[in-house]
Every structure is written in C-alpha cells, then in structure tokens.
Amino acid sequence: MPSTNHKLQMVKRFISVLIFLIFIPAILSAQGDLLIKVPDSSNQHLQFLQAHHGIKLRYRTPDFAIIQVPLKSGSIKAHQDALNELPDPQVLDTVTPGFNYYVLWVPSADERTAIERYGEILYQFGGLSLLKLHINLESILLDLPVHHRAKLPANIVLPDFQPPSFAPSISASPQQQSVIQGLLDQADGMRWVWQTIALVENEDLQRPGQFFRSRYALRVRDAVQFDDKPQPDHACDNSADYIAQQFRSYGLEVEFDSFDHRRRSALGTLIGEYVMRNVIATLPGKGPNKDRIYLMVGHYDSIASKTPGWDGGWRRMAAPGASDNASGIAEILETARILSQQDFDYTIRFIAFSGEELFLFGSKHYARLVRERGDDIAGVLNFDLLGHDPDGNLDIHVLGDEGSQWLVNAFGAAAERYRLPIDLRLKNDPSFIFSDHSPFWDIGIPAVMVAEESSLDAPDESTEYIHSQEDNLTKISIPLLGELAIKLAVATLAELARPIVGSSPPLNPDIFWESKGIAVSNPSPTKGDEVMISAEVTNAGPVPVENITVQFVVVNPDGTSETLPEQSVALSVNQPKTVSNRFTPATWGVYTLRAVVNDDTRVFESNFNNNRIETELTVMDPRVTIENIVAYPNPLRLNQPRTALKLTYTLSRDAEVIVSIYDTVGEQVLESVFLAGDNGGQLGANDAFTWEGKRNLFEFVAPGVYICRITATDADGESRTEGTKIAVIR
Incomplete structure (x- = not known):
C-alpha cells in the first residue's frame, strides 16, 4: 500500500499538471514582458535601461544578469527597441500572470527531475536552476529535497555608485581599542553553546519541563485554519518570547514586529492565516550619529521539511535547527549581551526574524517597513549557519554584493586588528539570495551574510542534514567556533558603531x-x-x-x-x-x-x-555636424527573424533630422523624421532609426546597394547632410 506521504505527493503532481493545462492557453497567446539573460553589465548601463526602457533587474551573478523587459503599448517593436540596447540578450521566458521565478540549488539530475514535475527549469548554472512555478505551488518547494531556494525579487535597486573592494584601515584611538578589547575578552564559547541548546530544546515558558524542540514559523498562537486541520501550538512564539526575555535581561528596548502570512492550496484555496513575529532589541546610540542604525540580524525559525512525513506532521514533529539557525541567534544574543554594556555613537538593532525558511517573509516584511519609514540604515550584518564546521578548520565566510564590499572589508579589518585566529573568506557574490541579507540588497542597503565556510563553498556538505531532524545538537562544533564568531561580531560592530569613551572624539574620521x-x-x-x-x-x-x-x-x-x-x-x-x-x-x-x-x-x-x-x-558645437555614422548589420539580409538594420550617428547639437533611403536610380524608399531633442535628433549619440528592408514599411526591397542620407537642421535653420551606403542581400 502506498504511504500517506506518497499519496499526498501524487495528488500534488496531479494538481500541478491540471494548473499547467488551465494556464497554457494564456501562456501561448500572451505578449507579456520578456525575461532575459544578459552578460553582466555596468550599473550605469542597467540604470540607463531602467530609465529609458523600464527594465527590472530580477537577479544578478558575477557573470550575468537576469532582467525583465516590459512590453510597452502592446507592441512587439517595444521589445525589439529594448533588445537592441542589450549585449547578447538571451530570452529565457515570457512573463505570465500567476507564475513566479525561483533559484534553487539542485546539483543532481534526480533532483532536477523531481523539480520538473511541478514547474519548468528555464536555465541552469553552477548547480543552481532558475525555475518557473505557479504561485499556488510555491509551498511544494518547501517539501522538495533542496536546501538553497529563493524567490526572485520584483526589482533590485541599483546604487548610484559602487564602492570598491579594498580592505579598510580603521582609525581608533588606543583608549577606544582598549575598550573594544575588553569587550572581546567577555566572549564565552560555552555561553554560546548553552544558548544554542536552549533554542534547540525550546522549553515551554508556561510549562517548565515541557519541550517543543521546534521553532517552525507556522506554530503560532494567532492562527486560523480553514482546512479542518488542528490548530498549531505556539512553539515558534515561545521561542520568540524566550529571545525577547534574553534581550530584556541585558537592559535593551524590546518590541515585537508582527506580520500576517497566508497559505493556500495548489488550487488557490486559503488553508490558513498565521501571525508571525520578528523580535527587535535596540541599543540606542548616544552620539551625533544616533539616528543612523546598524542591524545585526538572523532568523530564529526552523524547518525539517526533508524528514519524511513533514508535510502532514509539522504540528507535532521536531525541527531542531541547531546549525540553521539556533547557532546564529545564539551569536546575536551573546553579541547583544556584551555590547549592551557600552555606549555607542550609532544605534544598534538586534533582530531575530521569523519566516526565513518560508522564503524570507520576516526580513522582507521588515525591509518594506524600513523603506516606508525612511529609517537610516547604515548596514546589515546577517548571521546564519554558524554552528557546524565538518573539516575542523575555523573558516568563516563574509559575503556581500558589490555595494556592500566596504562592510565585508570591515570584518577583515577588525579580524586583523584584534588578531582573531579565523580563516576569514571575504566574498563578492550577488547571486547568493538565500538568507535574510537579500531583501536589504533589493532596496539598496549594504548587507552581508556571515556563515560557516562549508555552507557556501561546498553547499552539498550541509544539505545532508540541513532542513531535517538531523540538524540537531550533535552538529554543533567545538565552542571555539562560536566564541570566535562572537568576537568577530563584537569587534566589527563596535568599530562601526564607535564606542563613546569619556569625552573621546568620534572613532572614525569623516x-x-x-x-x-x-x-x-x-x-x-x-x-x-x-x-x-x-x-x-x-x-x-x-x-x-x-x-x-x-x-x-x-x-x-x-x-x-x-x-x-x-x-x-x-x-x-x-x-x-x-x-x-x-x-x-x-x-x-x-x-x-x-x-x-x-x-x-x-x-x-x-x-x-x-x-x-x-x-x-x-x-556641443554651435554649428550642426553629423559624425560617427554606422549602419549595422551591413549587408542587411532580408526575411531574417528579429533582424533589422540600425543606424547610429552623433550630432553636435539638437536638430530636426530626416533619414532617407534611396535606391541607385534616386527613388526614395523610406523617410523618417525625428524631432530636435528626441532620440534621433538629440545632442550626442542617436540610435532611433531602424529599417527591416521594406519599401515604406510594406514590401521588401530588391537586393542591391542603397543610399542612406541624414539631414540635420538646427534651430537657426542651418543644415548639414551626410550619407552612407547600405547593401541588401537575400
């Protein structure tokens, strides 16, 4: 007899096929936005495309970017105009309503086969796959045997300027360095272990001696079920209460940031509503930069979706999440305990996010809140997966995108200054969007992820136990790993937030x-x-x-x-x-x-x-001049899909421009007029004119040589004409 879990999987596969059949007519007939892969472009070029063509940056790696090119006014030509601005574009998909895109770590063929039962893999790179999936099937991804998984953001904000990536030298007075060293001396690896144990065991605060051993994000008090399933208990809320209790014991200001989460079935039926909570503790700044804020964050929720029976048994099953991410929250608690004893120029917020294992819901909610309120966030330090190091080497990764490299380098500078014996790996990788730093990248805030080395360089080392009941206390490495990670956090945050020592001047110059x-x-x-x-x-x-x-x-x-x-x-x-x-x-x-x-x-x-x-x-030049005339492709081959001749030229000032094409006997084939100041008649480069080889846009011309004439007339009535030859072939 098939198991209950197997029956559930069969039902989900049937529903996914049904949904695909329902939506396929719309997919085939849609003229929607295009999802396009382009070689990695400069920020200036991508910002130009955003300003002139309304593209959205959906994903970025060191080697390529994935952008969404909008369909304007229902015109395929609008797509073509935007595509002409792109270097070597590769169309991956037509964006259709009701579907989302996800990046998953699926290195094996068997795992890819399992994924393709529910959605379409559009592109594969470096063990990762780009998946298109109907929104109602999103919860299925939580049940599949993959570790790294993330939904593509709607649009990534590009900073106006990208800071470079050299290591900083921090300017601290001897007195301030002495204070920071004193803080480092309080780091205690055993306290980190005890906090990790307390988070994994998750003892019921209302019934001492009873243990939840789970922090799954849906196990909250404020929950409503619409599918006749039992109400969940309050395991996750209990953990949040414990974390808040610890923060309060350090004298910090503590608040809960609540947000709603809804779950739907594969057919779109609402099956549950849950109120989750982020825990926020604030150490107020006392100096002139008290309104600027550094965030130290990590997620406290856990999941064991790779353990058989999880889909129907999460209400009662253990999800210890020792390395992922009780270890990171223990780092935050210990760092908060130590730093709370010192006044700083900047404000520091310590945040424990919920819903990270359900596609970063807690951090996405908080990032939206930060943007709406206009909080002045100087930088975000995200601690995730810091409990297990299988090879015994004390190696830690600090990972950021290009705009966050100064923050990455702050960790390197602090580790060097305070002689921390860590093999620190500093990385620039905007493709790693699988943890709570990513939503801050999306809104242009510098953010880094601090994690054990194996979870990044060799993610397959951790996939055997992460997101399963095997991620238990046996996976926690020696206390020295936790102690060094605490020292790294304390040293870096203290240097950034600038300790106030008597009447000492600010720590860093401006x-x-x-x-x-x-x-x-x-x-x-x-x-x-x-x-x-x-x-x-x-x-x-x-x-x-x-x-x-x-x-x-x-x-x-x-x-x-x-x-x-x-x-x-x-x-x-x-x-x-x-x-x-x-x-x-x-x-x-x-x-x-x-x-x-x-x-x-x-x-x-x-x-x-x-x-x-x-x-x-x-x-510019007071006299109108036309230079740098280029027509390409030349020769132009007729009847080729997506092929049109583009004419580019440079004007010395704004002018009305007429572009005319003549055959060898002088008969006009085509004429286009561009107004002064518009693309085609603007100062500088112009590329508005395209020609598909048709006479007055209707019938194709005969093969042969054609003359292109460009006449520019400025506001004073002065004109200039230049020309070039175009070959047309079949």
Missing part, C-alpha cells in the same frame, strides 16, 4: 567634498577642448589623515567611463584642500563628472555617503 561641488574651467566646451576639473575635499576630523586617494571619473555620453590618474593627498582637520585634473572630451554629448575620495577605503570613515559628488557637462 572625509567629504565641499558643498560648492565640482568646478570646470570651461563650462561650454566643444569636442577636443581641454577641460580642467577641480573640487575641494575636507577632513572633519578628529585627526589628520595621510595618503588619501582622490580620483576624478568621467562618464562618457555612451555610459562608458574613464578614471583619470589617481592622486594621493594628506588632509589636516577642517582645512579644505583643492584637487584638480584635466580631460579632453572626444565626442559631443552630456558627460557626468564624478569626484571620489578614499575609494580604496584606506581610512575607515564614520560616513561613506559623502565621499562622492558629481555634475554634468554638456559638450
């Missing part, structure tokens, strides 16, 4: 550009004129600094950039210094001039947000 901005020697240059750029930089103290790097970056009209030769300056306290450099614009258009100071983070500052300023410089 280097910034004066408000007058960037000055240029010639505000109205033409192509080929040399331009002097200058700006004033100031060190607000508390101490003089030396060997500070200063750079000017010129962003060309086409989005490419040129970094002018680097300079090194010494800055006394509150004495502005003028720095300058020269460049010669090679083409017409609008340039962005950017001044950057301390870009190698040689000095670790209290505020990195004022280290760059920028202005625009328009380079």
Whole structure:
C-alpha cells in the first residue's frame, strides 16, 4: 500500500499538471514582458535601461544578469527597441500572470527531475536552476529535497555608485581599542553553546519541563485554519518570547514586529492565516550619529521539511535547527549581551526574524517597513549557519554584493586588528539570495551574510542534514567556533558603531567634498577642448589623515567611463584642500563628472555617503555636424527573424533630422523624421532609426546597394547632410 506521504505527493503532481493545462492557453497567446539573460553589465548601463526602457533587474551573478523587459503599448517593436540596447540578450521566458521565478540549488539530475514535475527549469548554472512555478505551488518547494531556494525579487535597486573592494584601515584611538578589547575578552564559547541548546530544546515558558524542540514559523498562537486541520501550538512564539526575555535581561528596548502570512492550496484555496513575529532589541546610540542604525540580524525559525512525513506532521514533529539557525541567534544574543554594556555613537538593532525558511517573509516584511519609514540604515550584518564546521578548520565566510564590499572589508579589518585566529573568506557574490541579507540588497542597503565556510563553498556538505531532524545538537562544533564568531561580531560592530569613551572624539574620521561641488574651467566646451576639473575635499576630523586617494571619473555620453590618474593627498582637520585634473572630451554629448575620495577605503570613515559628488557637462558645437555614422548589420539580409538594420550617428547639437533611403536610380524608399531633442535628433549619440528592408514599411526591397542620407537642421535653420551606403542581400 502506498504511504500517506506518497499519496499526498501524487495528488500534488496531479494538481500541478491540471494548473499547467488551465494556464497554457494564456501562456501561448500572451505578449507579456520578456525575461532575459544578459552578460553582466555596468550599473550605469542597467540604470540607463531602467530609465529609458523600464527594465527590472530580477537577479544578478558575477557573470550575468537576469532582467525583465516590459512590453510597452502592446507592441512587439517595444521589445525589439529594448533588445537592441542589450549585449547578447538571451530570452529565457515570457512573463505570465500567476507564475513566479525561483533559484534553487539542485546539483543532481534526480533532483532536477523531481523539480520538473511541478514547474519548468528555464536555465541552469553552477548547480543552481532558475525555475518557473505557479504561485499556488510555491509551498511544494518547501517539501522538495533542496536546501538553497529563493524567490526572485520584483526589482533590485541599483546604487548610484559602487564602492570598491579594498580592505579598510580603521582609525581608533588606543583608549577606544582598549575598550573594544575588553569587550572581546567577555566572549564565552560555552555561553554560546548553552544558548544554542536552549533554542534547540525550546522549553515551554508556561510549562517548565515541557519541550517543543521546534521553532517552525507556522506554530503560532494567532492562527486560523480553514482546512479542518488542528490548530498549531505556539512553539515558534515561545521561542520568540524566550529571545525577547534574553534581550530584556541585558537592559535593551524590546518590541515585537508582527506580520500576517497566508497559505493556500495548489488550487488557490486559503488553508490558513498565521501571525508571525520578528523580535527587535535596540541599543540606542548616544552620539551625533544616533539616528543612523546598524542591524545585526538572523532568523530564529526552523524547518525539517526533508524528514519524511513533514508535510502532514509539522504540528507535532521536531525541527531542531541547531546549525540553521539556533547557532546564529545564539551569536546575536551573546553579541547583544556584551555590547549592551557600552555606549555607542550609532544605534544598534538586534533582530531575530521569523519566516526565513518560508522564503524570507520576516526580513522582507521588515525591509518594506524600513523603506516606508525612511529609517537610516547604515548596514546589515546577517548571521546564519554558524554552528557546524565538518573539516575542523575555523573558516568563516563574509559575503556581500558589490555595494556592500566596504562592510565585508570591515570584518577583515577588525579580524586583523584584534588578531582573531579565523580563516576569514571575504566574498563578492550577488547571486547568493538565500538568507535574510537579500531583501536589504533589493532596496539598496549594504548587507552581508556571515556563515560557516562549508555552507557556501561546498553547499552539498550541509544539505545532508540541513532542513531535517538531523540538524540537531550533535552538529554543533567545538565552542571555539562560536566564541570566535562572537568576537568577530563584537569587534566589527563596535568599530562601526564607535564606542563613546569619556569625552573621546568620534572613532572614525569623516572625509567629504565641499558643498560648492565640482568646478570646470570651461563650462561650454566643444569636442577636443581641454577641460580642467577641480573640487575641494575636507577632513572633519578628529585627526589628520595621510595618503588619501582622490580620483576624478568621467562618464562618457555612451555610459562608458574613464578614471583619470589617481592622486594621493594628506588632509589636516577642517582645512579644505583643492584637487584638480584635466580631460579632453572626444565626442559631443552630456558627460557626468564624478569626484571620489578614499575609494580604496584606506581610512575607515564614520560616513561613506559623502565621499562622492558629481555634475554634468554638456559638450556641443554651435554649428550642426553629423559624425560617427554606422549602419549595422551591413549587408542587411532580408526575411531574417528579429533582424533589422540600425543606424547610429552623433550630432553636435539638437536638430530636426530626416533619414532617407534611396535606391541607385534616386527613388526614395523610406523617410523618417525625428524631432530636435528626441532620440534621433538629440545632442550626442542617436540610435532611433531602424529599417527591416521594406519599401515604406510594406514590401521588401530588391537586393542591391542603397543610399542612406541624414539631414540635420538646427534651430537657426542651418543644415548639414551626410550619407552612407547600405547593401541588401537575400
């Protein structure tokens, strides 16, 4: 006889096929947004695509990005215009209502086969798979034998500037270093072990001697079932109460952040409503930066979905979650205990998230709250999977995206300064979106994940026990691992938040550009004129600094950039210094001039947000001129799908442009008019004209040689005409 669990799986597979059959007509007929893979592009290029074509950045790796290109006005041509802006686009899918995209760690063929019973794998890379799945089948992913799984965000916010990735040197006074060392001396590996045990056992606070041994996020007091199943108990809420109790015992301000979670069946029927809680403890800042906040976060919920019978038995089954993530919450509790004894300039919030194992619901909710309230979050430190190290090496990963590398480097600098014997692996990997740092990346906030080495470099080492009842206390490594992780957290957070010691000055200097901005020697240059750029930089103290790097970056009209030769300056306290450099614009258009100071983070500052300023410089000519004419592909092959000739050219000023195509006997084949200031008639590069090889957009022309003429007429009535030849073949 088949088991109950096997019957449930068969029912789910039948429902998934039924849903696919219901929606397939809509999929086949839809002209929706396109999901496209492109080679990794610069932030400037992706921001250009967002501004001009409304694309959404859905996912990013060091090697490629996945973007969503919108269908505008129901036109396939709108897709084509956007695609023409992309380098080597690969269309992965047409976005259809009712479906979501997920990234899963599924390295084996058997696991991929199991996944494909419910959804479509669109792309595979490095052991990960991009899955398209109907929204009602999302809960099935929790039952499948995969560890890393995440839903693609709707859109990732791109920062205006990407900080570089060099290790900082933190400026702390000897007195402040002594205070931080004293805090480090209080780290106790055995206390970390005891806290981990307490979280795993999860003793009922109302009935001492009774143990839940689970922190599954749906086991909450405030729950309503609509499927005639029993009400869950309060195992997860009990753990939240324990964590809050611990925070209060350290004298911290504690609050619960509640949010609703609904679960539906594969057919969309509501089967349960649950109120989950994040636990937030605040150590208020006492200095001039008290309104700026560092977050130390981790998830306290657990799951054992890879243990047989979980789907129907989660209300009573154990889900110890020792390494994932009682170990991380124990790190947070111990760090909070130690830091609560010291006043800091910045505010620190310690947050235990719920719902992480259900696609990061708690951290996504809190990130939305942060954005709505406008909280000034300086950085996020996420601790996850820090209990088990199978090879005995004390190696820890600190992982961030490009915009978070200064925060990654803060860990490296702190570990070096306080001589922590850790093999620290610093990583830049925006593709790792499987934990609670990821929702903060989505809204442009620097965030890092701190985790045991094996969970990142070799995730298959942990998949055998993670998300199962095997993730128990036997997986907790020697106390020294926990103690070193606590010291790493204490040292880094203390350096960032700046301990206040008597009347001591702030821990870190602040280097910034004066408000007058960037000055240029010639505000109205033409192509080929040399331009002097200058700006004033100031060190607000508390101490003089030396060997500070200063750079000017010129962003060309086409989005490419040129970094002018680097300079090194010494800055006394509150004495502005003028720095300058020269460049010669090679083409017409609008340039962005950017001044950057301390870009190698040689000095670790209290505020990195004022280290760059920028202005625009328009380079034009009073006489209308047409240059850099390129027609491609040339020759143009007729009757080829998605093939059209694109004409690009550069104008020395805004002008009305007429593009005409003639055959060899002088008969006009096509004419297009572009208004001054629009793409096609704007200063700088223009690429609005396309031609599919048709006469007046209807019938294909005969193979042969054609003449393309471009006539530009400026506001003064002066005109200029240039031309190029186009070959047409079959």
